[in-house]
Amino acid sequence: QSSAGFISLWFTADSVSVSLSGVHIAQMMYGCEWDDETGATNGFNQQGYDGEDWISFDLKTLTWIAPTPQAVITKHKWEREAGRNEYWKNYLTQECIDWLKKYVDYGRMSLLQKTPSSPVTCHASGFYPNKIMLFWRRDGEEVHEDVDHGEILHNHDGTFQKSIDLDVSSVKAEDWGRYSCVFQLSGDKNDIVTKLDPKVIKTNWGRTEIKRDGGGKNTFLLIVLCWIISLYHFVVI
Structure with missing residues (x-):
C-alpha cells in the first residue's frame, strides 16, 4: 500500500493443525515499510494463535516479544537461534525492501x-x-x-x-x-x-516523424524528395 510517499508490503499465511484438544489456527503476517521521500524503512513479523497475538519480532533489538505467558518458552528458544534472527533482519531490511522498490518501479506501463x-x-x-x-x-x-x-x-x-x-x-x-x-x-x-x-x-514508424493523420510538412517534404530522386534517375538514364 502507499500513501504520501509511505509504501508498505506485507504477506500473510495461515495454517490449521488438529490435536487431541481440537482444531487450532496459527497465523503469520510479515512485511516491510519504505518511505520513498525520506528513505526510512521498517519491518515486522507478527504471529498469532487461535485468533490471539502470540509472538512478534523486534527488528531493532533482534528479539521476540511475547505478549502472553504461553509464548515465553518460544521467545527464549527463538532468541537462542541467532541464524533465525539474522535471517529475518536481512529479509525485512534488504530483500523485502528491494522487492518493494521493484513493485514501484515496475508499476510504470x-x-x-x-x-x-x-x-x-x-x-x-x-x-x-x-x-x-x-x-x-x-x-x-x-x-x-x-x-x-x-x-x-x-x-x-x-x-x-x-x-x-x-x-x-x-x-x-x-x-x-x-x-x-x-x-x-x-x-x-x-x-x-x-x-x-x-x-x-x-x-518504430514514429521515428520518421510522419504525422499520425498522414499529412503535414514532413510528409510533403518526403514526397518531394522522392519525386526529385525519381526525376534525377530518369534524366540520367
Missing part, C-alpha cells in the same frame, strides 16, 4: 503501436506476483469490445509481463483522451493509470 493502423498495446512488465488485472477503460468504464487480452508471461528474473491490445481504428482522434489503460496489483488499492495519449506511445 508502456503504450506501444507498430503502425498507425495497428492496435495500441498496453504493456506491463516486471510485476510480482502474477495476480494482476490489466484492462482498457473509457470514461471510467471497462472496455470489452475491440480488446484483445494477452497471456501472463514469465520474465527471466522471476517477474511477469502482460499486454492488452485496443483496436483504435474506429476511435476518433478527439476521443483518444477518453481512454486509459489500468493496472491493478492484487492487494494494492492504488491503480496505475496510463491515458491513451499519442505523445507517449512508443513506435
Whole structure:
C-alpha cells in the first residue's frame, strides 16, 4: 500500500493443525515499510494463535516479544537461534525492501503501436506476483469490445509481463483522451493509470516523424524528395 510517499508490503499465511484438544489456527503476517521521500524503512513479523497475538519480532533489538505467558518458552528458544534472527533482519531490511522498490518501479506501463493502423498495446512488465488485472477503460468504464487480452508471461528474473491490445481504428482522434489503460496489483488499492495519449506511445514508424493523420510538412517534404530522386534517375538514364 502507499500513501504520501509511505509504501508498505506485507504477506500473510495461515495454517490449521488438529490435536487431541481440537482444531487450532496459527497465523503469520510479515512485511516491510519504505518511505520513498525520506528513505526510512521498517519491518515486522507478527504471529498469532487461535485468533490471539502470540509472538512478534523486534527488528531493532533482534528479539521476540511475547505478549502472553504461553509464548515465553518460544521467545527464549527463538532468541537462542541467532541464524533465525539474522535471517529475518536481512529479509525485512534488504530483500523485502528491494522487492518493494521493484513493485514501484515496475508499476510504470508502456503504450506501444507498430503502425498507425495497428492496435495500441498496453504493456506491463516486471510485476510480482502474477495476480494482476490489466484492462482498457473509457470514461471510467471497462472496455470489452475491440480488446484483445494477452497471456501472463514469465520474465527471466522471476517477474511477469502482460499486454492488452485496443483496436483504435474506429476511435476518433478527439476521443483518444477518453481512454486509459489500468493496472491493478492484487492487494494494492492504488491503480496505475496510463491515458491513451499519442505523445507517449512508443513506435518504430514514429521515428520518421510522419504525422499520425498522414499529412503535414514532413510528409510533403518526403514526397518531394522522392519525386526529385525519381526525376534525377530518369534524366540520367
